[in-house]
Amino acid sequence: MARKLLLEKAHVENIRSYEVYRREGGYRSVEKALKTLSPDAVTEEVKKSGLRGRGGAGFPTGMKWSFLAKPEGIPRYLVVNADESEPGTFKDRYLMEFIPHLLIEGMIVSSFALGSNRSFIYIRGEYWWIVDILEQAIQEARNNGWLGKNILGTGFDCDIYVQRGAGAYICGEETALIESLEGKRGNPRIKPPFPAVKGLWDCPTVVNNVETIAAVVPIINEGGEEYAKIGVGKSTGTKLISACGNLNKPGVFEIDMTISVEEFIYSDEYCGGIANGKRLKACIPGGSSVPILPANLLLKTAKGETRYMNYESLSDGGFATGSMMGSGGFIVLDEDQCVVKHTYTLARFYRHESCGQCSPCREGTGWMEKLLLRLEKGQGKMSDIDLLWDIQRKIEGNTICPLGDAAAWPVAAAIRHFRDEFEWHVTNASEAITKNYGLAHYADPLLATA
Amino acid sequence: MADEQQLFKVTIDNITVEVAPGTTILMAARQIGGDVTPPAMCFYSKLQGSGGKCRTCLVEVSKGSEKDPRPMPKLVASCRTTVMDGMEVKNITSDRVLDARAGVTEFLLLNHPLDCPICDQAGECHLQDLSYEHGKEGTRYEFSRRTFEKENIGPYIQLHMTRCILCYRCTYVADQLTNTRVHGVLDRGDHAEISTYISKAIDNDFSGNMIDVCPVGALTDKTFRFKNRVWFTKPVSAHRDCPTCCGKVTLWNRGDEVLRVTARKDQWGEVESYDGKPGWICNTCRFDKKDLNDWVIEGPAHVSRHSVISANHYEKAIKPQETVPEVMGGRKPKLLMDIHDVSDVNDPDVDLSKINGPATGATFTKK
Numbered sequence A: 001m002a003r004k005l006l007l008e009k010a011h012v013e014n015i016r017s018y019e020v021y022r023r024e025g026g027y028r029s030v031e032k033a034l035k036t037l038s039p040d041a042v043t044e045e046v047k048k049s050g051l052r053g054r055g056g057a058g059f060p061t062g063m064k065w066s067f068l069a070k071p072e073g074i075p076r077y078l079v080v081n082a083d084e085s086e087p088g089t090f091k092d093r094y095l096m097e098f099i100p101h102l103l104i105e106g107m108i109v110s111s112f113a114l115g116s117n118r119s120f121i122y123i124r125g126e127y128w129w130i131v132d133i134l135e136q137a138i139q140e141a142r143n144n145g146w147l148g149k150n151i152l153g154t155g156f157d158c159d160i161y162v163q164r165g166a167g168a169y170i171c172g173e174e175t176a177l178i179e180s181l182e183g184k185r186g187n188p189r190i191k192p193p194f195p196a197v198k199g200l201w202d203c204p205t206v207v208n209n210v211e212t213i214a215a216v217v218p219i220i221n222e223g224g225e226e227y228a229k230i231g232v233g234k235s236t237g238t239k240l241i242s243a244c245g246n247l248n249k250p251g252v253f254e255i256d257m258t259i260s261v262e263e264f265i266y267s268d269e270y271c272g273g274i275a276n277g278k279r280l281k282a283c284i285p286g287g288s289s290v291p292i293l294p295a296n297l298l299l300k301t302a303k304g305e306t307r308y309m310n311y312e313s314l315s316d317g318g319f320a321t322g323s324m325m326g327s328g329g330f331i332v333l334d335e336d337q338c339v340v341k342h343t344y345t346l347a348r349f350y351r352h353e354s355c356g357q358c359s360p361c362r363e364g365t366g367w368m369e370k371l372l373l374r375l376e377k378g379q380g381k382m383s384d385i386d387l388l389w390d391i392q393r394k395i396e397g398n399t400i401c402p403l404g405d406a407a408a409w410p411v412a413a414a415i416r417h418f419r420d421e422f423e424w425h426v427t428n429a430s431e432a433i434t435k436n437y438g439l440a441h442y443a444d445p446l447l448a449t450a
Numbered sequence B: 001m002a003d004e005q006q007l008f009k010v011t012i013d014n015i016t017v018e019v020a021p022g023t024t025i026l027m028a029a030r031q032i033g034g035d036v037t038p039p040a041m042c043f044y045s046k047l048q049g050s051g052g053k054c055r056t057c058l059v060e061v062s063k064g065s066e067k068d069p070r071p072m073p074k075l076v077a078s079c080r081t082t083v084m085d086g087m088e089v090k091n092i093t094s095d096r097v098l099d100a101r102a103g104v105t106e107f108l109l110l111n112h113p114l115d116c117p118i119c120d121q122a123g124e125c126h127l128q129d130l131s132y133e134h135g136k137e138g139t140r141y142e143f144s145r146r147t148f149e150k151e152n153i154g155p156y157i158q159l160h161m162t163r164c165i166l167c168y169r170c171t172y173v174a175d176q177l178t179n180t181r182v183h184g185v186l187d188r189g190d191h192a193e194i195s196t197y198i199s200k201a202i203d204n205d206f207s208g209n210m211i212d213v214c215p216v217g218a219l220t221d222k223t224f225r226f227k228n229r230v231w232f233t234k235p236v237s238a239h240r241d242c243p244t245c246c247g248k249v250t251l252w253n254r255g256d257e258v259l260r261v262t263a264r265k266d267q268w269g270e271v272e273s274y275d276g277k278p279g280w281i282c283n284t285c286r287f288d289k290k291d292l293n294d295w296v297i298e299g300p301a302h303v304s305r306h307s308v309i310s311a312n313h314y315e316k317a318i319k320p321q322e323t324v325p326e327v328m329g330g331r332k333p334k335l336l337m338d339i340h341d342v343s344d345v346n347d348p349d350v351d352l353s354k355i356n357g358p359a360t361g362a363t364f365t366k367k
């Protein structure tokens, strides 16, 4: 049975309230950090824990913190990225909604480590009710001396502000987020300089995901080395996965990263198998931006080894036969789903969310959407498939921010693994509108063993 | 000298230059000049913060620096990447770069109306130049293009958003040359548009400079609209004692008539600098001084760009021998085409910027 570090107490009655949270051991990490550790020692624990950013890129958090420039006399900022707009990802919402004090606690400790006296939560506008929950938690923390001036008599000052976004996915990209937080149009900045040197109001800034910051609490409570013992390899600790799609039990699960993908989908502890007794066709394991995998490559790597729910195993095989852990948005497609339509839906999303600064992303996303819609409606041409491939290739890597890549990868992966389904949409145009291609003959490993 | 600044060596397409630290790859390449200079559609050296957006200036860094020789994995925007000592850059010697640039050119043209025949910018349009050098002859785009209504920003400037490539240069002009910020970008992605905030007229002494920085025909001078093709006009350098700006301009004349006044441009299509300061001109010089008597004429303007403007005239130009009378054996030349058919085609009711895709014969014959 996997250990839970973040959501263990999430369902204790009234855990949202300060009293219950405190009674259950909340804010211990703040006491420990502020009273017994130096800021650098906190960073050191985070380094030892092996914690990797949970926002998508998986960058080691301790290392990120140690890159923060610390010029004399200039404030530094911690910004928590709660923009969570990636299709398929809804884990931060769960955490903030059910156990908001965990985030606040993690933020106080992290702010202490980074020397941030004013820290921010940038939250997506659609999470309006969570804003109230967070504001309430912040107020309670302040009333009880965990925020404000001279916290616990240690001389450390810290306040937390919540800022709502206005409904743009691109504002989850850290530099666009900073622009938006400054009150400007949310266009990603050109890097370098990186936020660690010039971020919010041109001051050194760390942007971390909600889950990353929450994980600092158990790291400080238990020690970085203890935390690192959970999991495997460079995938330490626990990870929140938001599972959705054709599953018996979609939802948010906290896993330790040693379980296999097959266990995660089929065991009753997690997703409980594919809904309605259907078969698994494909899955996007890490949020809409990462490559889709057909069932055979999802459950086993190209080398025939079991694939596990962790950073290394999910990316085994590179983009040719693997995918990514991403932000942990696990989207499952059963045999009745159409990959072309699905890819179109994603392309439409990226087109709508492109900020429009760089020409490849601005123009390319729209073009791909139109081609995919045409293919989906059975009006496409065989050459459209190659054209799509060429467009995504010309977007990828040539843009300011990774949204361009995020728009290109799903299209590339869909064509790479499901080309026959795309071709079928061209050759069987009339059928394509009314019915579904179904399961790729090669894609169901369970069928082969049945 | 002890405090002499150490220079960085950078090699671009096998040509080495020495530049001051902090110089971008693009500016280093401009010191070399010629083909090794990447095209720049959004970067404008006189506008702070510009660049990085259009991606036409992408180059390959095959060696990071002397200290860290690793190549950079991705192509980088040369206009926003500073050089390191010992850096090696490939521009036209890199197939990856040329492939990506052809891609960017295609993207930029995707939603462009291609209404060059009726566009005032034709002949001095950077997008035309770019397409000529890096574009393909046909388009692979088979969908309708985005269109916008034309919009007047202020009494002198017309915004033809359909032609805009969203380089953001004009918004930087509005931001940096004028003291009220009423000009910006609305919406996002391929539906983004340049706008003055809720069509508020830009009324400012220096607003006309956005016409000069616009690389395409999206912002045009209303006092010059449809007056003439630029290659039929004769550019001369002139100045006047202006209380507001530097007063150094190019006049675009036909006979004794001043059709248009612009700032002077350097070989990269940017306004000239004088004593290190950009020579932006004020709206009075640009829009109100349309009489030769307003100006002290200095002589023919230097137009070294390879555009069609320089194909026509300019300094040291040798007038080609008039051959027609000879060919015709002394007879007056006769029209070789039935002009009536051509004017039928030249239907003023057809707004080329509003049709989907390139125009064909059918566009005009539809009654």
Ligand SMILES: Cc1cc2nc3c(=O)[nH]c(=O)nc-3n(C[C@H](O)[C@H](O)[C@H](O)COP(=O)(O)O)c2cc1C
Binding pocket: A052, A053, A054, A055, A056, A057, A058, A059, A061, A081, A082, A083, A084, A085, A086, A169, A170, A171, A172, A173, A174, A175, A207, A208, A209, A210, A212, A213, A401, A402, A403, A406
């Ligand atoms: C288009 C785009 C959207 C993003 N959206 C989010 C988001 O909603 N939440 C998030 O935590 N990170 C998001 N990221 C990643 C952030 O840029 C950044 O890497 C992350 O917040 C860093 O936190 P971490 O190191 O804790 O993962 C996004 C990135 C891109 C390119």
Ligand code: SF4
Binding pocket: A170, A187, A188, A353, A354, A355, A356, A357, A358, A359, A361, A362, A399, A400, A401, A402, A403, A404, A405
């Ligand atoms: S890649 Fe797309 S979203 Fe990112 S900066 Fe460029 S246009 Fe904007």
Ligand code: SF4
Binding pocket: B163, B164, B165, B166, B167, B168, B169, B170, B171, B194, B210, B213, B214, B215, B216, B218, B219
């Ligand atoms: S109007 Fe011209 S200058 Fe302004 S963004 Fe568009 S193309 Fe650039």
Ligand code: FES
Binding pocket: B039, B040, B041, B042, B043, B051, B052, B053, B054, B055, B056, B057, B058, B077, B078, B079, B080
């Ligand atoms: S000129 Fe460098 S990206 Fe546009």
